[in-house]
Amino acid sequence: MRKKILQWISLAAAVLVAAQIGIILATGEALCPTEGCAIVEKTTAITPLQLNLIGFVFFLALFICLRWEVRRSKKESHVSAWLILGGVAAEAVLFSFQVFLIQTFCLYCLLIFLMVLLLAFLAGFRQAIASAAVITATLLTFSFLDFSSAVSSETVTLEDGIYGSRACTTPTKELYLIFSETCPHCMDVVDALKMCNSCSLHLNPIHQVDELPFAGIQKNDAYSPRANRQVLSAFGIDTIPVLLAKIPDGFQIIQGENRIINYIQHSCFQSDPTLYLDRSHYSGGSPISIFPDEEGECTVNVNCNAIGTTRQSTDLPLGGGISTCDEKDGCSVEGIDVKTSPKPQMHF
Numbered sequence: 001m002r003k004k005i006l007q008w009i010s011l012a013a014a015v016l017v018a019a020q021i022g023i024i025l026a027t028g029e030a031l032c033p034t035e036g037c038a039i040v041e042k043t044t045a046i047t048p049l050q051l052n053l054i055g056f057v058f059f060l061a062l063f064i065c066l067r068w069e070v071r072r073s074k075k076e077s078h079v080s081a082w083l084i085l086g087g088v089a090a091e092a093v094l095f096s097f098q099v100f101l102i103q104t105f106c107l108y109c110l111l112i113f114l115m116v117l118l119l120a121f122l123a124g125f126r127q128a129i130a131s132a133a134v135i136t137a138t139l140l141t142f143s144f145l146d147f148s149s150a151v152s153s154e155t156v157t158l159e160d161g162i163y164g165s166r167a168c169t170t171p172t173k174e175l176y177l178i179f180s181e182t183c184p185h186c187m188d189v190v191d192a193l194k195m196c197n198s199c200s201l202h203l204n205p206i207h208q209v210d211e212l213p214f215a216g217i218q219k220n221d222a223y224s225p226r227a228n229r230q231v232l233s234a235f236g237i238d239t240i241p242v243l244l245a246k247i248p249d250g251f252q253i254i255q256g257e258n259r260i261i262n263y264i265q266h267s268c269f270q271s272d273p274t275l276y277l278d279r280s281h282y283s284g285g286s287p288i289s290i291f292p293d294e295e296g297e298c299t300v301n302v303n304c305n306a307i308g309t310t311r312q313s314t315d316l317p318l319g320g321g322i323s324t325c326d327e328k329d330g331c332s333v334e335g336i337d338v339k340t341s342p343k344p345q346m347h348f
Helices: 002-027 034-042 049-073 078-102 107-122 125-145 147-152 184-193 225-234 257-267
Strands: 155-159 164-166 171-179 199-205 241-245 250-255 288-291 310-312 322-325 331-334 343-348
Touching: 002 049, 002 107, 034 078, 034 107, 049 078, 078 107, 078 125, 107 125, 147 343, 171 225, 184 199, 184 257, 199 225, 241 257, 250 257
Parallel strands: 155 343, 171 199, 250 288
Antiparallel strands: 164 199, 171 241, 241 250, 310 322, 322 331
16 A cells, blocks of 8 residues: 555656656746746756656656556565665755755755655655665765855956957957846946947856847857856955956956946047046055946846846855845845855956
């Protein structure tokens, strides 16, 4: 009787995963009521379709194995026991990854985890004890690891984060724009940069960019959005857009849509030096000058699509955050503590 129950639970799980596969094939994305699913998807080396196919094969194989055991009246089978324990181990790793590394949860992933746990604890006392031991060991192992130290020890360069570049023959400035394509104020700045004719430009997104219409851009497929987030963290900046302009002795850092567009208009359409910036408002010392802006900004963990909207950030692995566009020309998001985040090594 117990094996029959396990058999139908595994079949139900297989049907659920198969439905998710059908949704992915039909719409191009998985169905999940939380943004945590998108975060998990971005941190896996395989696609959501491939991941669900693996899950489908697992549950289907378990169903066939259990059905074979029931028909032959076998009380125990090492095959089904090992299959269930393997599923528990895999799900324990994925659960620990969500708890300790990305610190957000995929509701669909949790549902699958619960179904695997149900299979394990209904399979008998010894199976339940073994599964509990695997889950405990996995959680403890992850809790002993310091993922933030691993990230902070990396050498960060602006070049690592360049999505695309457009060079001028005789540029007056070399600019790096740190932005997000889901931040409306960032995209206003990108539009302003499309017509510039005397600045070499590098686009450094903090999220993965599928396609950015920008004439003359030379794309770099190996770019790292995380590098751009770490650059901002190192400077204690939690808002975008941010423009970094190379100067002989370092960088000028200009923040906010209004100030950046004003800078572009004065610097990238003529060869005269940019003298208009009020240096009484900048923070930091030489060789880095930071010109903040009170408006026209989104925070680092931004994923806002329209003014007045709120949405969960999907960028990994520094953590998620809630983004909110204000009614003026900026967005605000909570999710990264620039005061306590470990500072990566910076090389420009």
